[in-house]
Amino acid sequence: MVASLSLPRILRIGRGAVGELGDVITGLGLSRPLLVTDAFLTGTGAADRLMAALTDAGLQPRLFAGTVPDPTTDSLGAGLAVLRDHEADSMIGFGGGSPMDTAKALGLLAVQGGQMRDYKAPHANPGPALPVIAVPTTAGSGSEATQFTIITDSATDEKMLCSGPAFLPVAAVVDFELTLSMPPRLTADTGVDALTHAVEAYVSRKANPFSDGLALNAISTIGRHLRRLYADGEDIEAREAMMLAATQAGIAFSNSSVALVHGMSRPIGAHFHVAHGLSNAMLFPAVTAFSVRAAESRYADCARAFGAATDGDGDALAAEKLVAALRTLCQDLEVPTPQTHGIGKDEWFRLAPVMAEQALASGSPANNPVVPTADEIEDLYAQIYA
Known part of the structure; x- marks a missing residue:
């Protein structure tokens, strides 16, 4: 290739x-x-x-x-x-x-x-x-x-x-x-955004050796520094590391692609005015759980880079540990659900079919390890609501 x-x-x-x-x-x-x-x-x-x-x-x-x-x-x-x-x-x-x-x-x-x-x-x-x-x-x-x-x-x-x-x-x-003046919420949301870029670049169907190296390095850096920075915004070492990781992740996905998380995230932002990084964070664990079966070894590499798994863990176990680690990360960073963010249930489910079609139309879901149907995307929107 x-x-x-x-x-x-x-x-x-x-x-x-x-x-x-x-x-x-x-x-x-x-x-x-x-x-x-x-x-x-x-x-x-x-x-x-x-x-x-x-x-x-x-x-x-x-x-x-x-x-x-x-x-x-x-x-x-x-x-x-x-x-x-x-x-x-x-x-x-x-x-x-x-x-x-x-x-x-x-x-x-x-x-x-x-x-x-x-x-x-x-x-x-x-x-x-x-x-x-x-x-x-x-x-x-x-x-x-x-x-x-x-x-x-x-x-x-x-x-x-x-x-x-x-x-x-x-x-x-x-x-x-x-x-340096970024508040904790923005630090968390943008940090998860960068992590999503790196993971999706690595598991994308368009991944390549150039993007792979940048993606894994960004994942490792974010795994070591994001919680530190959320706890202490004046941690200069962590600020510098996260800034570099965000740029590396950007280069990675620009030369590979993003996938289902981003495809589903954009309609949430458009219809409910949720910040892009935050909508990614809302989706990230559930979409990863949906996708791991089709690219266990790739997700396992991400888990090891993030620090969620060891070299001794088999790929299946390491991939499962990544999903668990993402759920824990979002809990530690106090990522809200759409419900706790204040989005009404009726409006969320009324717009879910429209959001699913818009997600597919963006093209990003086609890069995902598992290419979803509109019904599967609707189901993922239902899973993350509360």
Whole structure:
């Protein structure tokens, strides 16, 4: 099998890396970036500090802080207007997955026009697009290193997966110091998101030796550090480790794929406005239990990397231990069920058939070790509700 691999052209990783952002942009021959961020990072002053640093580097930046959680097609309009008014030659996605996904979408629409629904999977998007420089402030989405963006169709509430080289950042600046203010809930949810990326990349039908090594390393790192970080957000060693693991997991799944957890997660986010990492966490143990029978040895490798099994455990036992370990992890991180999160039972079950069809339509479940039917996906939604 020949693996087709794509990575950002430039990766700057480590403490203080954000201080090199101006040099990265200048080195790419760019001068008029649009800084895409959200109200939170504007409110903390982080966006203004970054704007000042870009100006000091001789660039002509413009700020767009209108990103919304789980960006929608409606939310892109204001960004496009600012982008065109500024005559931007590049995009900086500054924040969690939502600002980075917004920057990617705007970069494509600015050049190609149309609507985001024109670009959703299975449509391939090779480009062209404005170059994106990604600066993550959470350790989870991995979007800084992936050729994917997720945009919700405002008309249908479908969370659309859009993929292709057009969405791959040309550069990523990964500085763990930007994550130091993350609260425990966000730390947990983004950490489980990164773990899901790594496990699904490894068990995916599109896995390859390149993605395998990154995935297993990320799983091992997360297994050693996520609980530590949830307990103590000022653990610098754990912050740095989790940031690197999130980027490694992002590279892994961008060059392999995600699978059923993500396919089922997106409709939960679209219909019930549950944060992406949290909806993944709600699903992760049950979907893994459903899938292990078709890839015991692969899940066993994940269990050993995570620290849930030993080399002396057979594959079947190790795979079972992974499922148990994921359940315990979600309990330790206080992951709610849809019910305890406040989602009404009647609405959950009314929308389950729609969510199942949307999950299948995304294409991600086809990468799962067990390719589910719509009925099986509905059953999994029923299992996790309470």
